Amino acid sequence: MTKKVVITFSDGSASRPLIYELIKKFDIMVSIIKADIDGGRNGKLVLELDSDSEHIRQAIDFMQTSGVDVTPLEKKISYDDSKCVSCGACTSACPSGALSIGAPDWKLRFQPDKCVVCKLCITACPLKLFHIEFAD
């Protein structure tokens, strides 16, 4: 299985070789989707973890006990469904297929697990309904 998570480093915790540990200790294939670490070694990483569910669970436990915050990506990205008109403008811009629209109901569908945090939806939505917590 794959799971996308947002890792938040604070108090300079980005100085440790976290990715190495995920690969070495937990046999996880790691894809770095986004990295934004500042000079004080604080910041965010968006990772896709690919392994069996047990290894992923252990890896997340390990990170959490190592002083970094781990949040599933879908918790960080949201859109206001109650105001959405399902026009489809965001699906046009979305390169990963996380946002889609089509038969039978033509209602906007959001699959956070496919999101690559390109943030194009934020500008593409004519009603400005998207919110990404770590967007600039």
Added chain:
Amino acid sequence: MTKSYEEINEKIRKGKAVVLTAEEVSEMAKTMKPKEILDKVDVVTTATFGAMCSSGAFLNFGHANPPIRMERIEINGVPVSGGLAAVDTFVGATDCNPQNPTYGGAHIIQELIDGKELTLEAWGKGTDCYPRKHIKTQISLKTINEAILMNPRNAYQNYNVAVNSTDRTLYTYMGTLLPRMKNASYSSAGELSPLLNDPECRTIGLGTRIFLCGTQGYVVWNGTQFNCSKPLNDYGVPMGNARTLALMGEMREMSSEFLRGAYFEKYGVTMYVGVGVPIPLLDEDLAHRVSIRNSQIDTFIEDYGQKGDLIGKVNYEQLRSGEIEFMGKKIHTAPLSSLYKARKIAAILKDWIEKGQFELTAPVRPMPTGTSLQGLKEVEPSK
């Protein structure tokens, strides 16, 4: 066989009219001939919910004491027309303050409909009959006199599909167009769209009663840029941007479920407008017209990266599939107008007619024929 408006309205009043949405009748047409459809069905409801920049609202604020001739007017900081008598204005959907381009006339209209209170500020030079020079106050739909939605150009008959062949992302009124034709965006409700179901406007004219943003509104004129000269495809459907409607309705009865202020990135403010038009099946020709299917409606592919060159043709069944093949490429397609909302509108209009709450009107004046458009030339003053 033919039917008259009066015969159909009599059925509506008795609650006996058979009403289908344009999608339902298109499905029916797969197994039935127009003659049978005419026999079974009285009215077909069509609808669209899309971004329609050429929209706006007339407002009358009422007179203050002492009175002011409002010559410069701002609502929530957005400059609106000061050119309509003393206390009237027209709020254009795309009006905005360049300092804050993401908020504009369309948002003002939506907020009024939502019952919100807005800040009105106005200036005048002061006259003997209107001595006041400045006023700043709060208004809402409760405090003002008239609030009339008046849209000069809505419900385009068909619309080109937008692509971008350049190497950079384009931000347009057709949405975000990714480089090297990675996406194509289209903006028509296809077989559900009003003017595609009555392409020659045989039943749609001045005075046609319609669904407009949640209430009953009217077609009040041909829309601006009304163009009868677009090429027809094999099914008699105009390809590209053809006919349009001018619409009017009472804002106090409207709902923001069917009217939304919107902002297209790096383009500007626009307004989503929900329109539903009933089409009476008066004869076989109309029964045939409303049977049109997405696969029979073509439109042009327009390259917004190359000064609007028309580079291909595609039909709505292909567009709705989510992907088209064009110039050896697979291009992701996505809509800009909401089929989800358009279906809701067609269903509501159907319900109103079935319940006898909405009768049909014959056009007081038909739409023009033989029109084409002129471009704007840059010329010197003639002597």
